[in-house]
Amino acid sequence: MSIVVAENLKKYYGEEPNIVRALDGVSLTVEEGEFVAVVGTSGSGKSTLLNMLGGLDVPTSGDVIIAGKKLSGMDDDHLTIFRRRRIGFVFQNYNLVPILNVYENMILSVALDGQKPDERYMKNVIGLLGLGDRLNEMPNNLSGGQQQRVAIARALAAQPALLLCDEPTGNLDSKTSQDVLGLIRASSSQFGQTIIMITHNEEIAQTADRIIRIEDGRITESRWTV
Amino acid sequence: MTEWIVLFLAAVFLAAAAAAGIWVYMRKRYIAFTDQVCQSIDDILAGRGSGEFEMDEETLLSKFQMRLKRLEEITVSAAKESERQKLEVQSVVSDISHQLKTPVANVVLYCDTAMNPALSQEERDQCMKILKGQVEKLEFLIQSLIRMSRMEQNMIRLSPEPVPLGEILEAAGEAIAGKAKAKGISVDLECPEGLFVYCDWKWTLEAVLNVLDNAVKYSPEGGSVSIAVQPLEIYTKISVKDRGIGISPEHITDVCRRFFREERAGRTEGLGIGLYLTREILGKERGYMKIRSKPDEGTEVSVYLLRKSFGCMENKGYK
Numbered sequence: 001m002s003i004v005v006a007e008n009l010k011k012y013y014g015e016e017p018n019i020v021r022a023l024d025g026v027s028l029t030v031e032e033g034e035f036v037a038v039v040g041t042s043g044s045g046k047s048t049l050l051n052m053l054g055g056l057d058v059p060t061s062g063d064v065i066i067a068g069k070k071l072s073g074m075d076d077d078h079l080t081i082f083r084r085r086r087i088g089f090v091f092q093n094y095n096l097v098p099i100l101n102v103y104e105n106m107i108l109s110v111a112l113d114g115q116k117p118d119e120r121y122m123k124n125v126i127g128l129l130g131l132g133d134r135l136n137e138m139p140n141n142l143s144g145g146q147q148q149r150v151a152i153a154r155a156l157a158a159q160p161a162l163l164l165c166d167e168p169t170g171n172l173d174s175k176t177s178q179d180v181l182g183l184i185r186a187s188s189s190q191f192g193q194t195i196i197m198i199t200h201n202e203e204i205a206q207t208a209d210r211i212i213r214i215e216d217g218r219i220t221e222s223r224w225t226v
Numbered sequence: 227m228t229e230w231i232v233l234f235l236a237a238v239f240l241a242a243a244a245a246a247g248i249w250v251y252m253r254k255r256y257i258a259f260t261d262q263v264c265q266s267i268d269d270i271l272a273g274r275g276s277g278e279f280e281m282d283e284e285t286l287l288s289k290f291q292m293r294l295k296r297l298e299e300i301t302v303s304a305a306k307e308s309e310r311q312k313l314e315v316q317s318v319v320s321d322i323s324h325q326l327k328t329p330v331a332n333v334v335l336y337c338d339t340a341m342n343p344a345l346s347q348e349e350r351d352q353c354m355k356i357l358k359g360q361v362e363k364l365e366f367l368i369q370s371l372i373r374m375s376r377m378e379q380n381m382i383r384l385s386p387e388p389v390p391l392g393e394i395l396e397a398a399g400e401a402i403a404g405k406a407k408a409k410g411i412s413v414d415l416e417c418p419e420g421l422f423v424y425c426d427w428k429w430t431l432e433a434v435l436n437v438l439d440n441a442v443k444y445s446p447e448g449g450s451v452s453i454a455v456q457p458l459e460i461y462t463k464i465s466v467k468d469r470g471i472g473i474s475p476e477h478i479t480d481v482c483r484r485f486f487r488e489e490r491a492g493r494t495e496g497l498g499i500g501l502y503l504t505r506e507i508l509g510k511e512r513g514y515m516k517i518r519s520k521p522d523e524g525t526e527v528s529v530y531l532l533r534k535s536f537g538c539m540e541n542k543g544y545k
Contacts, residue, residue: 081282225479
């Protein structure tokens with residue numbers, strides 16, 4: 001089953017003659033378990049695409065179908081619950097809650113859903129991300145790389161159908177970037193997680209199974225590396 | 227007094243009636259809920275899928291249906307995975323037969339020629355020499371294919387453990403020394419002492435050796451290859467740098483594909499298996515690799531290995 005289907009996605013801002021075509025007819029399909037990198041220069045529309053796929057923004061026309069569910073027909077409340085249960089986000093600037101400790105941050109979305117975290121699974125995630133001895137720390141006491149690892153754990157906690165990463169290493173120095181990148185790659189293989197990662201860095205994109213290139217709101221290339 | 231008793235009995239009766247009422251109501255709701263659950267399961271069993279599920283409500287049924295949908299997805303994807311593996315095996319078989327065709331055809335050809343009684347001793351020797359070369363090529367090919375297909379069909383279990391990195395790199399350096407010397411290439415190794423990585427000794431050596439072999443193979447005579455090690459927080463990076471022919475940018479993501487060879491590399495011996503195998507091995511060890519290269523300037527291949535296990539190699543098979 002295709003986890004992500006986008007059909008002829010368009011996002012226009014403004015009106016003629018000053019119309020900005022952030023996305024201009026993007027169609028793509030991502031299969032379960034794939035690790036896809038979306039590359040493009042800034043302003044190419046890659047972040048807009050990610051926001052559409054995650055239901056954070058509404059396309060001007062076209063459809064997004066995640067795990068068989070059409071996002072366009074949903075109202076805000078339903079979309080929020082859908083996101084919480086089915087989509088994990090990792091942003092450039094971690095977005096951890098400063099007054100919660102590391103573990104509380106991780107299980108936040110699960111707790112919001114009134115569920116108990118799957119302890120065995122969480123132990124695996126925490127182990128994979130090397131956070132075992134940091135669970136009681138506050139986010140502010142962690143380095144950037146560690147904070148981003150917590151954010152990845154939080155995104156994985158609800159066992160989402162899809163993990164969306166927007167420039168996950170954008171704020172990190174090259175040393176920590178390499179750690180974080182490897183761990184995203186590892187969660188893809190360890191948990192069979194479907195991942196779409198946005199980056200402007202070709203070298204980072206190399207680690208993915210498929211690279212989608214986007215320019216001026218259109219997909220210009222889609223190739224497999226394996 | 228009797229008034230009190232009547233009142234008390236009335237209260238008890240009312241409470242009992244209310245309890246019974248609530249019980250009946252709850253029971254009804256409970257039956258309705260289980261009916262819906264059964265209906266959901268029937269939907270999936272009948273292959274109608276989970277299209278009707280309301281998975282984004284704050285209700286018990288919705289939560290339940292969501293789990294159910296996940297279960298359905300896992301089952302479907304397991305079925306797909308086995309189908310995919312079947313196709314993979316088919317494509318490996320067809321790739322292998324394709325790779326074997328040329329050398330086997332050559333062997334048959336030169337065998338026929340060599341058996342011609344009219345041939346002079348010198349010509350026969352020439353034939354034999356070519357034959358030997360082709361047979362060696364076949365042997366190498368078959369060895370590589372065996373390793374590759376075993377790796378691919380998960381017949382190989384890697385057993386990662388803490389291993390001193392220096393020892394692996396030294397072993398790799400020794401294994402490549404002969405080849406490097408023949409081309410007059412110097413191999414520099416810089417590795418901090420006492421560094422451990424979490425990997426399978428034998429297969430990691432193979433992975434590193436493949437990278438080193440490429441570096442030597444695609445370097446000009448008298449060139450140099452350097453191996454550097456940099457410990458990060460989670461991974462240890464091993465980079466192998468050469469000043470060889472490099473990889474053109476449009477093919478940088480292709481070089482890890484099975485049997486892929488750049489046209490520019492046509493004159494150098496090779497099958498297009500090395501980097502593919504390296505990537506597979508690293509993947510199984512939760513490591514990864516990255517390539518940076520410029521045509522005619524050189525290539526740097528970085529291999530990342532976990533520094534310790536972090537307890538993540540156990541309990542596989544999660545969705």
